[in-house]
Amino acid sequence: MQYKILFVLPVSTQPRFSKRIQNYLDRGYEVTVASFEREYFKKNSLPENIKFLSLGKIESGAYIKRIPKIVSVFNKIYKLSKKNDLIYIFSPDILLFTFSFLKSSKLYYEIGDIRQISGNQAVSNLYDGIYKKALKKCSKIFVTSTGFKRFFADKYSVDVMKFRVIENKLPVSLFSPFDRSEFRHIKSSSYIVSIIGLLRYKNIISFLTAYYKADAKFKIKIFGDGPLRDEIMKFVDNDNVQYFGQFRNPDDLFEIYNQTDLSFTMYNSKNKNVQLALPNKLYESIYFRRPILVSADTYLEEMVNKYQVGFFWKQEDMKGLISYMTSESFIKDYNRLCANFDLINQNVYLAK
Incomplete structure (x- = not known):
């Protein structure tokens, strides 16, 4: 039996996302990707042998403005989730609007950075309260540094055993240890x-x-x-x-x-x-x-x-x-x- 996984991306051209997708392809999963699109790094592309669904364009950094767009594609994400064994989400705003309707056992989430949504304390408290519930519902939470693991586990009182650290290391399949560049000495300030x-x-x-x-x-x-x-x-x-x-x-x-x-x-x-x-x-x-x-x-x-x-x-x-x-x-x-x-x-x- 071939397992199926749905990746929901805030942007399709982030190299870290491609690494994760390729990892599941290598493990034999059938991969579907639903992704928003942005203007940056158009040269990067996702791995081959996936099913792809565009969720439309969104602005970078405009977190509040994204909300109507995310809400508008909720049904698409929900329907796709029912057809897959796992749902792997990368963006906190996508997680916040979908976690209530997804099964905990199927829900994977990766944290790429720490965001401050608003300078308004009341808004921040509301966000943290909902985010805490979302994190607790996730089956697994992936982070890229031990520092992130400690921070999120402590701040949101999440079981540390849910966390997995995947550092941003280079894949050995593409970066052979035998092809490394030589150190280049400099002889003057013209470097x-x-x-x-x-x-x-x-x-x-x-x-x-x-x-x-x-x-x-x-x-x-x-x-x-x-x-x-x-x-x-x-x-x-x-x-x-x-x-x-x-x-x-x-x-x-x-x-x-x-x-x-x-x-x-x-x-x-x-x-x-x-x-x-x-x-x-x-x-x-x-x-x-x-x-x-x-x-x-x-x-x-x-x-x-x-x-x-x-x-x-x-x-x-x-x-x-x-x-x-x-x-x-x-x-x-x-x-x-x-x-x-x-x-x-x-x-x-x-x-x-």
Whole structure:
């Protein structure tokens, strides 16, 4: 008997969603995907051999505005759920509007980030109350870091045994441990810093602003798309700062990291989500042997420090960061990281 699983996605082009879908395909499941569509990362696509149903377009970040759209497709989701053995949901707003009508034994949910729905305390309390009920009804809850597991189990009083941690490691089927890039030493401040992925955190703007004020020698390459794209384009001069737009993940990662010396991954450390998350950039940096630059006061900083594969800095001090990045000390510190990448067991960054 072939088991059937329904994935309900907030967007069809998120690489993490594709990984989960492929995992169930590899295990022999018949997969149906119902997904909303957005403007970002159109180059990424879902695995083949699935049944696909579009739920229409929604705006990114406009959580309240999504409600009518989600309500309008509820019947479609409900009918599909009755035809499947498991329902795997990725978005909290989709979960909140469907959990009451889905069987607990069939309901899987994956948490990708921590969201603040409203600055209004009454609205937040109402949301947390409903969300708590939804989480308790789920049969399994998947998270991408141990920090997320602790946070959600404690805040919403959910049985910790429901949680499964699936880190954003690279699939060994696509990233062979024998195809890793060599560490690339730098001899001067004329190296390349890459900003890769979803362009949404203002630290990018602060970094670019400080960069231009300092007249630094290193160059910046930007790969990706997101809500800050238009603001970022004001800094692009196609010489010191270059913008390459959307890319296919994982297809283009080898080419991107081949052009990279340092991965800029300084997300907003005041954000609870950022404080606890372990993004895919950590695992990519280790695999490609490219040092990573992250925000201080985050779980990501702890991991970078543990494995000695990069740098961390206070996000409020971009001027000091640029000064350090153009110094002889930085070049020496950077090159000292070389041997550390070979000391890390492949199980840390590769998933079977």
